[in-house]
Amino acid sequence: MGPREHMNKVIAITGASAGIGRATALRLARDGAKLIICARRGDRLDAAATEIVAAGGEALPIVADVTEPGDMQMLVDRGVERFGRLDVMMCNAGFGVYGIVDHITPDQMRKLVDVNYHGTFNAAHAALPVFRRQDRGHLIVVSSIVGKRGVPYMGAYAATKFAQVGLAESLRAEVAGSDIHVSVVFPISTDTEFFEVMSAESGAITRAQGPRQSAADVANAIARAIERPIPEVYPYQPARGLVLINAVAPGFCDRLVRRWGRKPVEGTR
DSSP states (O other), X not given: OXXXXXXXXXXXXXXXXXXXXXXHHXXXXXXXXXXXXXXXXXXXXXXXXXXXXXXXXXXXXXXXXXXXXXXHHHHHHHHHHHHSOOOEEEEOOOOOOOSOGGGSOHHHHHHHIIIIIIHHHHHHHHHHHHHHHHTOEEEEEEOOGGGTSOOTTOHHHXXXXXXXXXXXXXXXXXXXXXXXXXXXXXOOSEESTHHHHHHHHHOSBOOXXXXXXXXXXXXXXXXXXXXXXXXXXXXXXXXXXHHXXXXXXXXXXXXXXXXXXXXXOTTOO
16 A cells, blocks of 8 residues: 555544554554544543554644543544544453353443443544534444444353444445445454453453454554445454355354353353
């Protein structure tokens, strides 16, 4: 991909202070993108903004909470005021909770839904009127491969990722034929602070078995999708095979994914 592919693109990214959000912001900054970045942690957000500028992009850091509709409206409004338009909204903020379904508490489930699903909805809801006025735009939803096929001990998290996918697929059909695009990203286990956050939310757990990828790999896949919008993005291409296996042989897939599940730590739930 050439250095001019994202020149002058105005791209909003939620959850941009770490992980996939930060990696994608830095990747797009190298192409000269104008980035509206948000997160709750202002110090990390400012550090990311400094890195974006050093990489060749422009940065508008905004401390905001995706669970607050007003914050997402403010994010979009300030971005459009600063840059004149919005080309891409990347809904990335999210976290995980681990455990068997009957040990997940209602409070944990509500928090997951609020951040992972409502956070996506709130950001999309704020961006879509701008896209419709412009007659163009691109919504990118960062889901997970467990949004296509659930795995052991991740049922609560997977439910929110499936919900993201349902929202995105419905919207994609609504805007089909227009210059408004919707893409869903399906990363596998990624080397970010996701595991540490999930451990803090869930208690002691082990890392998942199976393949892993870097946040840079996901960022590169997202950058390619911005250049040429596609409905589904698989940063780890073999993950498509899991989706196919689940479609044709779900019972076999049940047994297959057990080997990739996180194993409970003795003495914890």
